[in-house]
Amino acid sequence: xxxxxxxxxxGAGISGLVVAHNLKRMQxxxxxxxxxxxxxxxxxxxxxxxNGYLAECGPHGFLDNCGESRQLLADTGLEAExxxxxxxxxxxxxxxxxxxxxxPQSPLKIISAPLISWPDKFxxxxxxxxxxxxxxxxxxxxxxxxxxxxxxxxxxxxFTGTYAGDFNELKIDAVxxxxxxxxxxxxxxxxxxxxxxRQARKKKAQGExxxxxxxxxxxxxxxxxxxxxxELLGTGSLRLxxxxxxxxxxxxxxxxxxxxxxxVAKNLVLGxxxxxxxxxxxxLDKTAADMRVxxxxxxxxxxxxEKASLPPGFGFLIPESEQRFSLGTLFSSNMFPNxxxxxxIVFETLVGGRRHPERLELDDKTLITEALADVKGLIDxxxxxxxxxxxxxxxGIPQQEKGYTKLLNWRNTLVQNNPxxxxxxxxxxxxxxxxxxxxxxxxxxxxxxxxxxxxxxADVKKVYF
Ligand SMILES: Cc1cc2nc3c(=O)[nH]c(=O)nc-3n(C[C@H](O)[C@H](O)[C@H](O)COP(=O)(O)OP(=O)(O)OC[C@H]3O[C@@H](n4cnc5c(N)ncnc54)[C@H](O)[C@@H]3O)c2cc1C
Numbered sequence: 001x002x003x004x005x006x007x008x009x010x011g012a013g014i015s016g017l018v019v020a021h022n023l024k025r026m027q028x029x030x031x032x033x034x035x036x037x038x039x040x041x042x043x044x045x046x047x048x049x050x051n052g053y054l055a056e057c058g059p060h061g062f063l064d065n066c067g068e069s070r071q072l073l074a075d076t077g078l079e080a081e082x083x084x085x086x087x088x089x090x091x092x093x094x095x096x097x098x099x100x101x102x103x104p105q106s107p108l109k110i111i112s113a114p115l116i117s118w119p120d121k122f123x124x125x126x127x128x129x130x131x132x133x134x135x136x137x138x139x140x141x142x143x144x145x146x147x148x149x150x151x152x153x154x155x156x157x158x159f160t161g162t163y164a165g166d167f168n169e170l171k172i173d174a175v176x177x178x179x180x181x182x183x184x185x186x187x188x189x190x191x192x193x194x195x196x197x198r199q200a201r202k203k204k205a206q207g208e209x210x211x212x213x214x215x216x217x218x219x220x221x222x223x224x225x226x227x228x229x230x231e232l233l234g235t236g237s238l239r240l241x242x243x244x245x246x247x248x249x250x251x252x253x254x255x256x257x258x259x260x261x262x263x264v265a266k267n268l269v270l271g272x273x274x275x276x277x278x279x280x281x282x283x284l285d286k287t288a289a290d291m292r293v294x295x296x297x298x299x300x301x302x303x304x305x306e307k308a309s310l311p312p313g314f315g316f317l318i319p320e321s322e323q324r325f326s327l328g329t330l331f332s333s334n335m336f337p338n339x340x341x342x343x344x345i346v347f348e349t350l351v352g353g354r355r356h357p358e359r360l361e362l363d364d365k366t367l368i369t370e371a372l373a374d375v376k377g378l379i380d381x382x383x384x385x386x387x388x389x390x391x392x393x394x395x396g397i398p399q400q401e402k403g404y405t406k407l408l409n410w411r412n413t414l415v416q417n418n419p420x421x422x423x424x425x426x427x428x429x430x431x432x433x434x435x436x437x438x439x440x441x442x443x444x445x446x447x448x449x450x451x452x453x454x455x456x457x458a459d460v461k462k463v464y465f
Pocket of ligand 1: 063242244426436
């Protein structure tokens with residue numbers, strides 16, 4: 001049986017859900033169908049609750065500094081359900097020489113903090129005299145060139161915290177295009193940052209409200225976001241347990257084959273992680289199969305303790321040079337209310353990532369023992385936890401390494417040559433929820449504006465989540 005639709009969207013993670021939500025909002029008559037292979041929506045967004053504890057298998061939150069995400073919260077009525085942890089008041093730590101070093105929240109305080117030695121601080125100023133680095137350097141090579149070796153563990157920690165990645169592999173142009181732009185425009189990151197700060201002061205003087213963003217989630221955890229979007233979709237426009245197995249370009253439109261059905265649509269949206277998109281796109285271009293990107297998989301170990309306390313702040317990150325077992329720990333009960341039973345704390349320790357996938361193969365007992373020993377070496381805790389749980393990942397984080405720019409160019413050419421095809425989702429325009437929401441809004445707007453238009457040439461994302 002063949003079903004005809006205006007638009008088929010493959011994947012009901014946040015990307016596919018936001019495309020669907022916006023299509024419905026902008027064009028109530030638009031006949032679309034969202035196909036999801038799993039029995040539920042949300043993709044890698046999955047909250048876990050048990051015995052009064054609340055933890056996350058995927059994202060813990062998103063920063064409230066993205067217009068599209070704020071609009072989504074307003075449209076869905078979720079604004080009232082948000083819980084927020086302001087960056088202004090929540091410090092982070094980086095583990096250096098087996099000690100937690102607090103990272104202050106303002107640039108001036110960072111300069112005066114004893115994070116690196118004075119000679120190393122002078123070396124950081126070398127940035128003022130360095131020409132932009134040619135080519136497509138890795139993050140590590142670029143940071144070493146501009147600021148010197150002493151900052152590398154801190155830079156490593158940042159990319160462990162966001163990509164669970166290896167900064168010796170991630171490409172600076174792909175993961176921080178905005179910073180690279182500053183380098184090109186101002187000849188130095190420090191000069192660029194000063195120019196930006198001046199602009200911000202001007203805006204403030206003109207009455208514009210400027211404040212540091214907050215990490216945002218919901219009382220019941222991040223899963224509330226896809227749950228609410230699914231509620232608003234209503235029945236009829238979502239098919240669960242339906243894997244899209246093949247796509248084909250056809251005279252009458254885009255053909256999507258599932259196990260039992262074939263759909264034809266004017267527009268086809270892939271809202272999938274890069275590698276899953278490439279699997280389907282190989283039908284259109286055989287070279288897709290050679291473009292797979294590495295992924296970083298993270299396991300989360302949840303620890304609950306009674307009558308214990310955590311240092312203030314969000315938690316800590318650990319650079320690879322420390323040679324420890326875990327990637328870092330989130331102080332979950334500090335960040336958001338009601339994450340643990342009364343008089344208990346909860347924290348989530350992250351393991352694996354791009355560098356240590358083998359650790360996810362360990363049995364539960366070993367994972368818990370190793371992770372706990374790691375944390376106890378850094379913060380004071382009672383001997384035995386009251387609660388432990390391992391959350392194994394359902395998806396990996398696509399890594400923007402060698403070949404990523406070529407991959408984006410290939411995708412852009414493909415969508416240019418195939419009107420009605422839209423390729424968005426995890427890893428294409430960044431990896432954060434704000435990136436996904438922003439791109440999904442743009443895809444829905446393009447379809448609504450002209451139902452057979454092709455996707456805008458998307459450049460590498462400009463904003464880091
Ligand atoms: C462990 C982890 C922690 C993270 N932490 C943060 C964070 O703190 N803050 C932040 O902003 N971001 C974070 N992220 C990133 C964020 O979660 C992602 O950007 C976002 O959830 C990706 O959404 P998506 O819809 O593009 O992809 P996905 O969530 O992967 O959804 C894709 C969907 O498509 C379905 N699908 C796949 N193939 C098919 C097919 N052939 N047919 C039908 N359906 C199919 C899948 O089942 C899935 O439901 C984290 C990610 C991970 C993995």
